Amino acid sequence: MLHAPPKELGFPGKTLQYLEQSVAHWIMSHGALAYMMPSISGDLAVRRAAISVREYVAAMDGLVLQGGADISPPSYGEEPMRPEWSGDRVRDLYEIELLWEFMIQGKPVLGICRGMQLINVACSGTLFQDILEMNPGANAHRDDSLFDRFHHEIELEPGSRLAALYPGHHSGRVNSIHHQAIRKLGNDLKVEARSIGDGIVEAIRWQGSGYLFGCQWHPEFHGDTPDLLDGGPIMAEFLEAARASIK
Numbered sequence: 001m002l003h004a005p006p007k008e009l010g011f012p013g014k015t016l017q018y019l020e021q022s023v024a025h026w027i028m029s030h031g032a033l034a035y036m037m038p039s040i041s042g043d044l045a046v047r048r049a050a051i052s053v054r055e056y057v058a059a060m061d062g063l064v065l066q067g068g069a070d071i072s073p074p075s076y077g078e079e080p081m082r083p084e085w086s087g088d089r090v091r092d093l094y095e096i097e098l099l100w101e102f103m104i105q106g107k108p109v110l111g112i113c114r115g116m117q118l119i120n121v122a123c124s125g126t127l128f129q130d131i132l133e134m135n136p137g138a139n140a141h142r143d144d145s146l147f148d149r150f151h152h153e154i155e156l157e158p159g160s161r162l163a164a165l166y167p168g169h170h171s172g173r174v175n176s177i178h179h180q181a182i183r184k185l186g187n188d189l190k191v192e193a194r195s196i197g198d199g200i201v202e203a204i205r206w207q208g209s210g211y212l213f214g215c216q217w218h219p220e221f222h223g224d225t226p227d228l229l230d231g232g233p234i235m236a237e238f239l240e241a242a243r244a245s246i247k
């Protein structure tokens with residue numbers, strides 16, 4: 001969400017909700033339709049009574065939680081250490097509500113970057129508000145000048161479902177565009193990938209029934225760059241779970 005859009009966009013005093021193009025195209029390139037799900041409460045909260053989250057989610061086959069602003073520390077019981085790390089509490093609450101409604105309805109949820117952190121927080125986990133501030137020895141996980149061209153290696157957890165998606169691979173190269181990371185792992189989650197060298201969590205999966213998976217990198221930015229981990233198997237697994245959930 002853009003709670004205060006830049007003036008030049010022409011929406012003074014309005015909130016914009018966005019769908020980033022690469023993630024939409026990544027989904028669409030696998031034969032699925034991508035829709036943005038606007039939040040329900042907001043300026044016209046009074047109309048909320050006319051919209052049921054259950055019915056809204058019933059019309060969808062799966063949820064992809066895209067990247068974006070920081071998770072708000074109050075969403076995991078902390079105060080922001082710096083004002084610029086306040087994140088987007090409105091979006092957190094909306095996405096956590098959607099996440100659980102999709103899971104209740106047996107529909108898959110895939111979290112990317114912020115989306116993976118949101119899954120962890122929804123399962124009562126916590127985050128490092130800033131990786132380097134709280135882990136002085138950690139590797140760099142973001143380079144603002146390189147953005148999605150900044151990469152590092154991850155190790156796939158042996159025996160995990162993620163590793164099974166990449167037969168013959170124990171590791172892979174991924175983009176890294178985050179300064180927050182998982183601190184305490186949420187309930188019933190399992191780590192499926194870590195950054196090599198510093199052990200920062202890079203992928204998690206829920207151990208309950210249904211599909212709830214998150215990765216810290218952006219598979220949608222990898223395209224078909226040969227030395228980067230192919231995002232295709234992740235989207236294929238998500239869409240297979242969506243197909244399986246259709247009754």
Ligand code: MN
Nearest residue numbers: 141176195216
């Ligand atoms: Mn990283």
